[in-house]
Amino acid sequence: MHSYSGKLVGMPHQYSDAQASTLSGTSDGLHDDIQRVIHERATVERLDLDKQQQAAVRLLSGNVAMHLGPGHLSPAGKHVYLWGPPGRGKTWILGAFYDALPTSRKRRVHFHDFFRELHSSAHKATEIALAQVDEPGSLGSSRGRMDRVAARTSAIEQAIESMLGDVEVLCFDEFHCNDPGDAMLLARMFKFIMGRRILLITTSNYPPEELLADEYYHHLILPTIDAIREQMNVHELDARLDYRSIAKDEADRRGFAKGTLAISPSESELHALGITVPDATESARLKPTSHEIRALRVANGQIWFDFRDLCESLTSTLDYLELAKDYGHWIVSGVPGSAEMTPFGLRRLANAIDVLYDHGIRLDLLMDGNFADSLSLLPELDASRLESRLNALRPFVPGKEAKEPLAEGVNA
16 A cells, blocks of 8 residues: 555545445445445545555455345354554555445444453453352352353353444454453453354454464463454455555645654754644643653643653553543653663553554654664564554654655664
8 A cells, every 4th residue: 555646536435324225235236335435535545555455455345245235144254354564554444444334333443442441341240240149258169160150251241242232343453462361351252253243354463373472371362263264364464565664745644644753853843843842831740540640731632741751650551542532642752762762661652652543643752862773672563563653653853854764674
């Protein structure tokens, strides 16, 4: 997927439920309609889909046409698992596909967000269920009883069902599993989805066999891997090119990519980028979850952090998710170069960038030095994802053209 100069057409068509009923009366017709909508959107956004991406569009539109078409066939074997390295267009394709779906009974969610909500709902439902079967004073002595196991299983299914409701197409961004506890819950969730008439579409940086890669725990994910291979079309996207590394015209930048990656900019250079330095009176202390975080500025949808406050303190992904709800423009200053970067600081920065990228939030990253060499502090795939997302930002180095790569290994 790369930018191209072509004739622009009207905005991509958005279906309403009423319009959906007037679509072509066959699965083939619905297949063609969805493909047309996606390709119109690509034209509007000046994107040229590569062969693998075109194949993914055909796969998605064909499978959902069978699922939503007149025959309303079972989705068994028609679910789709899109995977590939960062920057290959998975998120764009899923977004365009989701918007083109001619149904309101659909849900698209980042897998991390969904699992966080599922953990909370399942925990509450399980507490209630166990309280109904446990006898007073039986703490510990009743563990392993079949009625407790059944109550716990039923509670988890109820939590999943309450979250999904009457959804008939479920889309997950960034599907993954790195925690052995999550593997057990994931297996139950998969069984529930496959047992209901829900079409599942996922994107992932991992092939199925690399989910929960830790050899000590890998056996826990094997039932889910088997279900993916048996019931999903596994399609790889890898054109050997990170499309985020291609320089974009300013008119083509939106969301996260409207931000800048800058090394030691002066106040006048920041001003040229539309950024003014905060003064002491703008500082505020926020408590999005359980810990306070100092912000240098909180105003008009913009939030400004010093790297140490955001990434070298006890912050978490949950904090970033909460703050992302209220602030559409983030600035992080004082980001250290490789010599001063710590593994913990880099990990939190990567987590924050994941949240901002996935939610389409502008990020301006103001650095004291290049930290490309410190990417080796992260696992290989995590480093690759962070590098790819940094590639999406506009590089700015004083005295150099804005489109020049910041440094080899970051924007190359």
